[in-house]
Amino acid sequence: MPSSAQRVTCHSKTNKEPVMTFETVAIIAQGDMGAGTGAQLVRNGLRVVTNLSGRSERSHMLAKQAGLEDVGEDNALIREADIFLSILPPGQAVALGQQMAPHIKSSGKNLIYADCNAIAPATAQEVQAIVEPAGARFVDVGIFGNPPTPEKNGTRYYASGPDAAEFGRLRNQGLNVIECGDEIGRASAIKMCFASVTKTMIAMMAETVVAAKALGVYDEVVHELSGNQTDGFNWAAKRVISTPPKAYRWVAEVEEIGKTFETVGLPGATCTGGAEMFQLIADSPLGEETVENRQRGTTLEDCAAIAADYIGGLKP
Amino acid sequence: MPSSAQRVTCHSKTNKEPVMTFETVAIIAQGDMGAGTGAQLVRNGLRVVTNLSGRSERSHMLAKQAGLEDVGEDNALIREADIFLSILPPGQAVALGQQMAPHIKSSGKNLIYADCNAIAPATAQEVQAIVEPAGARFVDVGIFGNPPTPEKNGTRYYASGPDAAEFGRLRNQGLNVIECGDEIGRASAIKMCFASVTKTMIAMMAETVVAAKALGVYDEVVHELSGNQTDGFNWAAKRVISTPPKAYRWVAEVEEIGKTFETVGLPGATCTGGAEMFQLIADSPLGEETVENRQRGTTLEDCAAIAADYIGGLKP
The missing domain is CATH 1.10.1040.10 (N-(1-d-carboxylethyl)-l-norvaline Dehydrogenase; domain 2)
Structure with a gap:
């Protein structure tokens, strides 16, 4: 396993085995916020992968500018990733969970699935109910402010759920994460x-x-x-x-x-x-x-x- | 006919006979805005009459403080008045038109009926369609700001309709009237x-x-x-x-x-x-x-x- 200065051993609340901090983040990000978040992680030393197949010219352009690596298919995306971020128009949040669940299951990985979309607490719980049975640990995230830029990093990522602290490790890679409780839906409630x-x-x-x-x-x-x-x-x-x-x-x-x-x-x-x-x-x-x-x-x-x-x- | 320094002869657009400016204003006013408007007219030398029969203790108190004269019945109210102001909770605007129409008709008077309530243009036109056949001339008024007080007179009375200029004569008695067009509904549209x-x-x-x-x-x-x-x-x-x-x-x-x-x-x-x-x-x-x-x-x-x-x- 590769070593890294940013890598520390830690424990999640729900899984007792040691969990490393992140080397590779997978992101499904169709717009400014997803690209901006990805770019911020890249600037802070992370490898950020995405899947651009079937995406618009604008999404390709934003991903390229952000320094995201296109792995070309969902299966590879999950295989490569320590953590998965969903940052989409809110109407697509549930469908993305359904799309990724089989790949999470076939990977056998216990990765973090962070839904960062502007959705109702009940919708967050709906995504949770799709991806957790596939083996992921769900974190509820609400994003506040404009996308981070090299000049300005005022974006706040409120995170809730039993594994919120693990998502909070992205603080080491430049995200302003605010942990806001153990309950899935709490971050979404604040966002709403x-x-x-x-x-x-x-x-x-x-x-x-x-x-x-x-x-x-x-x-x-x-x-x-x-x-x-x-x-x-x-x-x-x-x-x-x-x-x-x-x-x-x-x-x-x-x-x-x-x-x-x-x-x-x-x-x-x-x-x-x-x-x-x-x-x-x-x-x-x-x-x-x-x-x-x-x-x-x-x-x-x-x-x-x-x-x-x-x-x-x-x-x- | 009594004379007064404030009294001048003028012509309405729809009626060619001379119309005097106002000596007596009738007001149906259940709350703070009606009482405040009435008090401002009283302070500026007008006689302001109302009908308190069946009204709440608070309405009596507000009317008394404002210096309004209770004439006890709607018939007397119309008989005494040169102009009638309706200043009520907006849900009561149409009902008040229906209540006053027979008294306007029996009085034979061509008085101004100014609906000053926060109502849709279509609702203003509904009141117009009730009181005009009874003989009144309708003016559409929208009130902006808090009620006028002896210290502060920032309240604006937007008035529209063919007879808006006649309502505008209340400028001489301390109301900030802004004429805003010939169309009934225009003042209400601004207010809405x-x-x-x-x-x-x-x-x-x-x-x-x-x-x-x-x-x-x-x-x-x-x-x-x-x-x-x-x-x-x-x-x-x-x-x-x-x-x-x-x-x-x-x-x-x-x-x-x-x-x-x-x-x-x-x-x-x-x-x-x-x-x-x-x-x-x-x-x-x-x-x-x-x-x-x-x-x-x-x-x-x-x-x-x-x-x-x-x-x-x-x-x-």
Whole structure:
């Protein structure tokens, strides 16, 4: 077995045999957060493998920039890995668990499966129920902030579950891991409540300005809001402008928030509506924008006007 | 006819006979905004009449403090008045139109009926369709800000419709009237979009902190929000704390916002959920609070804990 300065012997709570810290991380990462997390681990000396077969040109580009190694198939991915990270649009979290389970089983490995997606606690438990019988140890992770960069590493990885401490060893490889309890679902609960503010409240703000445009009262509404709700308006307006390229993947995230709220007896409709709003933005010409190349929707009024035009309600 | 320095002759757009500015304003006002508006008119030399029969002790108290004159019946109210203001919980706007229409008709008066409630443009048009055939001229008004006081008169009264300029004469009696067009529904549209931010977005924030408490992750969520969404969090948290005594009347207001959004093809579910959230707060022990006498729910955490306890989901 290769030796490494970063390698220390430790014990997980559920497995008594010694477990090494990680040399190779497998990651299924389709977007900015997955690529950013992978790049941070590579910068900190880890080998990070992925499987790019069938992926988009953009995913290939992001993986290459991040220094990820393409092993070409899921089976090889699990065989090579000490720990597996799932970082995807939240609607794909369960399907990825189903896809990886047979490979985990055939590998005979007791690797860590960390679901880092923005999903409801109940969805995290659903993934757990798929990958644990295959032999993995499940860790529930919620990611906060923008992807880490060489200049800025403010991203927080909240981790919960009996094996959270083991995921916490990635602190040695540059991830800000915050262990937050033994319960699977706890990290996801924190993520869902936070995302309610950064996603669902912002959907509400987007709906407001699109409605104002469609009703022909945009100037008056923005005058009142910017003058009398200044902090809230400025905070929300900035986030509405950054929404269009991400709206398509926030649909499922907001649905997961609704699922979380309904579990404790709170209204899910707020989130049903929020998801509809992001779907509308994704379906409109605004949805054609990418993070790297914004042409339209770079001001609040332009965002509102394009979406209002799309729903057919544009008034002068 | 009595003379007054404030009295000038003018013409409405729809009626060619001369119309005097107002000496007597009738107001149906059950709460703080109605009483505050009435008091401001009284302070500026107007006689303000109301009908307190069947009203709560609190309404009597507020009317007395405001210097309103109780004429005891709706018929007398219309008979005495040059202009009628409806300032009620929004769910009662249509019913008040139906209640006043016969008295307007029997009076034979062509008075201004100003609906100042937080209602959808379509609801304003519904009230118009009730009171205009009875002989009134309808003005659509949306009120912004807190009630005027002797110290602070920042309240804005947006007015639209063919007779908005006539309502605008109340500028001479201390109201900040902003005329915003000839279309009935335009003032209400501005109000609805503004209130979406000050009410529906705040319902979303309230739901978030109650969920966090119920899920046992309140400290972590508030830590993340206050540290990383500081402006938005501080703005919203302050408003959540001021919500409980008003939640009962925000239910219908948020439903009206949803109705407004649906008219232009936007999701109504956000508002359905927001209304459910305010109903939940109103039904919980928090709903027993009054503006004058807050005992509980004076911190964000206490609000969240009381509501979470009420829904049966309180976790340590």
